[in-house]
Amino acid sequence: MSYSTFNRKHFDSTKEPMFFGENVNVARYDQQKHPIFEKLIEKQLSFFWRPEEVDLSTDRKDFQRLEEHEQHIFLSNLKYQTLLDSVQGRSPNVALLPIVSLPELETWIETWSFSETIHSRSYTHIIRNIVNDPTKIFDDIVTNEEITKRADSVSKYYDRLIEMVSIYNTMGMGTFNIPGKGDIEISMPKLKKALYLTVASVNVLEAVRFYVSFACSFGFAERTLMEGNAKIIKLIARDEALHLTGTQHMLNLMASGKDDPEMAIIAEECKEEMRNIFVEAAEQEKDWATYLFKDGSMIGLNAQILGQYVEYITNVRMQAVGLETYFPTKHNPIPWINAWLVSDNVQVAPQEAEISSYLVGQTDNSLDDSDFDDFDL
Amino acid sequence: MTQTSMTSISKHALPETKDQVHRVLIGKKQILVTEEEPLLVQLERAGIHIEYQCREGYCSSCSVKLLWGHVSYPFEPLAWVQSGYMLACCAIVKSDIEIAFFD
Incomplete structure (x- = not known):
């Protein structure tokens, strides 16, 4: 069973499961099994944006x-985001x-x-703009223990699936001794289980x-600091909201058995393990919050509040894939985040700083009070 | 997962107006809504704040439990809507309904 970039078999792809059926041959979209995709x-294409559209000159001064x-909080958070998108920019493909x-x-x-590769490029855009030596920051992502711990948990399910699929493609079914x-x-069933848990862990990555x-x-932007960064993160958040819907669809379609009856049995068997993936990730995120705020909090955000948000958002995401909620926190402890997360096509808060569609090459961030000297009312 | 019975209840208690008005029950609160706009904006106007992000049906942040009653979607939302839930940002209320947040 080896992979072919153009499967010569004649088959009806609308009768295939999402995964582990025939390899795709003709890239045709006139007939679709799951039109949602x-x-x-x-x-996603309508969301297209480029990081260079966002001016970051004020962020440098703010930083x-x-x-x-606070610099520790900002940079550590940015390093973590860089790690997550480094993984997401390649892993779904691989x-x-x-x-x-x-x-x-x-x-x-x-x-x-x-779209994840756009996110990765935007982190470089941000880092280049706020520090003189980006290398120090990027290098720390692979050496800093707090970050590498997280790299392991976000990549292990992907890595296991990739390993199993490559053995499957070269050797077929059976038990194989792999050196080391x-x-x-x-x-x-083992392959499908590895797949299901991978999609669950990706959902946790993107949705929690x-x-x-x-x-x-x-949190910085609420204090009118690092607003260019917030504009970029707002665009990233809009993309991620769509991506998490994608993995929710995959998980729910799998669990429903409508796509592949065998997958429904696997999903049922994996329920406990999937729940553990959510809970474990939430605990790691709370530990991370403690690390971020180890030397001090910032106005409006500290380890405790961020920890409550972790619990809240984990509950929301668990419910969306048919799991019982796990944490006691039922309310969003930082409701102000919605005004930042809201997508631009609905303008509820028309301050210029919050509407990125106004920003496409338009803003002059070097204005000060003297520019209005000759204005008379 | 809670199963929903999509029962509509009679509206004899409400006055007949040109625009259909429905009751929305949320715990002990009750508000009146029309069919002209999605539920989310009408809840906000009534001072009831619920979570949102995209406000156009793809992020599922505004997902709430629909305990009973009818809603409809002018366009099919991109988000997966769990059975027994509804998306407040794009659902039009079509009968008296009762909704709930987390258990």
């Missing part, structure tokens, strides 16, 4: 004026494209991953972990 593609512990069986889903995966790893059993980091970014 094409709708997600269209939406220099931040207190040391892990899911070799096993996808529907053209509309294949293209959604590529579109989704591509021992015996690995490859069977369709990212939102915790957004809260920190917007």
Whole structure:
């Protein structure tokens, strides 16, 4: 069972499951098993943006004026976001494209991953603008223990699926001894289980972990600091809201059995493990909050409040994939985040700083009071 | 997961107006809404704040439990709507309804 970039078999792709059916051959969208994925593609394309559209000159000045512990919060948060998008910019492609069986889903995966590469480029744009030596920041992502701990938990499910699929593609089914790893059993139920847990862990990454980091970014902007950064994060948050809907659809379609009856059995078996993925991630995010605020809090946000937000958002996301909520926190402790998360096409808060569509090459961030000297009322 | 019975109840208690008016029950609170706008904006106007992000049906932040009653969507939302839930940002209330947040 090896992967082919153009499957020669003649088959009806609308009869295939989302994953582990036939390899896709013709990229055709005239007939679709799950039209939702094409709708997600269209939406994602309508969101297209470039980081360079956002002016960050004021952020540089703001950053220099931040207190040391606030710089630690800002930079650590940015490093974490960089890590998450480094993983997301490649992993859906590497892990899911070799096993996808529907053209509309294949293209959604590529579109989704591509948008993550825009996010990665925007972190470089931010870092270049606020510090003189970006290398120090990027290098720390692979050496800082607090960050590498998280790298392990966000990549391990992907890595396991990729490993199993590559064995499956070269050796087929069976138990194989992999040097340094021992015996690995490859069977369709094992592959599907690895897939289901991977999609669950990606949902946690995009729907929980990212939102915790957004809260920190917007925490600065609430104090009218690092507003250019917040504009970029707002655009990223709009994309992530769409991506998390994508993984929620995959998980719910799998669990419903409408896509692949065998997957419904696997989803049921994995319920406990999926719940643990959410809870474990939430605990890690709370530990991370403690690390962020270890040298001091900032106005409006501290480890405790951020921890409550972790619990709240985890509950929301668990419920969205059919799990019972786990944490006691039922209310959003930082309701102001909604005004920052809201998408631009609905202008509820028309302050210029909050509407990124106004920003496309339009703003002059170097205005000061003297520019209005010759105004008379 | 709670199952919803999509029962509509009679509206004889309400005056007949040109625009249909429905009751929305949320715990012990009750507000009146029309069919002209989605539920979310009408809740906000009544001072009831619920979570939102996209306000156009793809992020599912405004998902609330629909305990009973009818709602309809002028366009099908992109978000997955769990059975027994509704998206307040884009749902039009079509009968008296009762909604709830988290358990």
